[in-house]
Amino acid sequence: VLGSATPSLESWRNALQKRHMLHELRERAPGMQLPAATIVSMQEERRRLRAMGEPRSSVIGPTLARALRTTLDEGGQAVVLMNRRGYAVCVACPDPGCGWVKTCDRCDAAMALHHVEQLGGVMRCHHCQAEQVVPSRCPICSRKLAVVGAGSQRVEAELLRRFPDLALGETLVRVDSDALRAGRSIAQTLERFAAGAIRVLLGTQMIGKGLDFPNVRLVGVVSADTALALPDFRAAERTFQLVAQVAGRAGRSDGPPARVVIQTLNPDEPAITLAAKGDYRAFASRELALRAEADLPPVSRMVRFVVRHRDRQVALERARRLRDAIAAHGRSLAASERLKIRGPFPCPLSRIEDRRRIAIEITTATAQAAQRLLAALRSAGAVHADASLVVDVDPLTLL
Numbered sequence: 001v002l003g004s005a006t007p008s009l010e011s012w013r014n015a016l017q018k019r020h021m022l023h024e025l026r027e028r029a030p031g032m033q034l035p036a037a038t039i040v041s042m043q044e045e046r047r048r049l050r051a052m053g054e055p056r057s058s059v060i061g062p063t064l065a066r067a068l069r070t071t072l073d074e075g076g077q078a079v080v081l082m083n084r085r086g087y088a089v090c091v092a093c094p095d096p097g098c099g100w101v102k103t104c105d106r107c108d109a110a111m112a113l114h115h116v117e118q119l120g121g122v123m124r125c126h127h128c129q130a131e132q133v134v135p136s137r138c139p140i141c142s143r144k145l146a147v148v149g150a151g152s153q154r155v156e157a158e159l160l161r162r163f164p165d166l167a168l169g170e171t172l173v174r175v176d177s178d179a180l181r182a183g184r185s186i187a188q189t190l191e192r193f194a195a196g197a198i199r200v201l202l203g204t205q206m207i208g209k210g211l212d213f214p215n216v217r218l219v220g221v222v223s224a225d226t227a228l229a230l231p232d233f234r235a236a237e238r239t240f241q242l243v244a245q246v247a248g249r250a251g252r253s254d255g256p257p258a259r260v261v262i263q264t265l266n267p268d269e270p271a272i273t274l275a276a277k278g279d280y281r282a283f284a285s286r287e288l289a290l291r292a293e294a295d296l297p298p299v300s301r302m303v304r305f306v307v308r309h310r311d312r313q314v315a316l317e318r319a320r321r322l323r324d325a326i327a328a329h330g331r332s333l334a335a336s337e338r339l340k341i342r343g344p345f346p347c348p349l350s351r352i353e354d355r356r357r358i359a360i361e362i363t364t365a366t367a368q369a370a371q372r373l374l375a376a377l378r379s380a381g382a383v384h385a386d387a388s389l390v391v392d393v394d395p396l397t398l399l
């Protein structure tokens with residue numbers, strides 16, 4: 001039995017096509033009410049924050065702040081979601097004409113700013129885990145650098161500043177993989193949250209799923225947009241799942257309905273508005289239609305090849321040869337398989353650990369056709385298992 005309020009579109013489509021028997025629970029369990037969700041526009045909230053004299057970097061808008069104040073004053077508990085690790089997204093030159101950003105030496109990606117206990121700040125690459133000291137001035141134009149974007153550590157700092165009655169590690173606890181690495185146990189934290197000692201649980205999507213606490217009176221989503229901008233056809237689906245799952249943390253008891261406040265820069269985005277309403281059916285039918293139009297999974301099956309090499313030219317040539325081999329072997333597939341070959345093109349993350357990354361994505365109508373094609377490529381020697389080529393069947397990310 002697959003049970004979920006937000007099944008993957010793959011499972012949902014299988015169910016619709018009767019490969020799985022679909023059994024719907026149309027209402028919540030007795031005594032449970034779907035909480036009322038409020039979507040707030042962050043553009044507007046930022047204007048109001050500035051009018052209140054809050055610093056430009058503040059990310060908790062007046063609506064969420066007021067709801068949290070009320071919740072704490074009434075003795076309730078809150079879950080605050082910020083699905084991005086670290087303190088800030090990057091450190092960059094404030095002059096748009098210069099545009100310098102601190103990037104990883106070995107990856108084509110900005111380094112995130114992290115706070116490390118007893119050490120202060122450190123720049124960390126989320127792709128190769130490299131660490132560097134935090135630069136203070138732009139190496140091009142010598143301006144003082146700006147700290148851009150917020151991660152869960154920055155939200156933690158803002159909560160402590162604006163809610164002085166919260167004490168870090170006691171009534172306010174952050175749960176993300178950094179906190180776990182620092183030795184805090186998630187089971188212990190959840191026990192203390194269940195016992196009521198922790199008033200505000202802040203975290204990444206780790207706290208989004210499966211937790212069930214009756215005294216949670218408020219769920220705040222600091223940014224519903226963290227997954228939206230990813231160069232990935234599942235961006236909307238991930239956004240829907242994240243918001244719908246965490247919104248379901250509230251109101252799991254027969255007390256007064258809990259509040260859900262969702263902050264977003266895209267208040268009209270269907271993935272967010274439908275998640276706020278908990279309308280999976282509407283989201284799935286809309287999203288499946290878009291996927292069908294673009295011939296993307298789960299309507300088709302996808303195999304992703306990533307060719308990796310230190311030398312960009314070598315990677316590109318190998319990828320071109322692979323594309324030609326795919327095209328040649330693909331001619332034996334029936335036309336009804338609608339084989340499509342996209343690429344070669346540089347991956348969105350075009351270099352990781354000094355290896356250039358070139359992608360080819362293919363889609364076919366059925367999984368069997370994709371497997372037959374892969375088998376043919378393997379026996380022809382065009383695809384072999386080594387570090388220079390990654391083959392991902394039904395890839396979950398396209399970075």
Ligand SMILES: [Zn+2]
Nearest residue numbers: 104107125128
């Ligand atoms: Zn790196």
Ligand SMILES: [Zn+2]
Nearest residue numbers: 093098138141
């Ligand atoms: Zn500069």
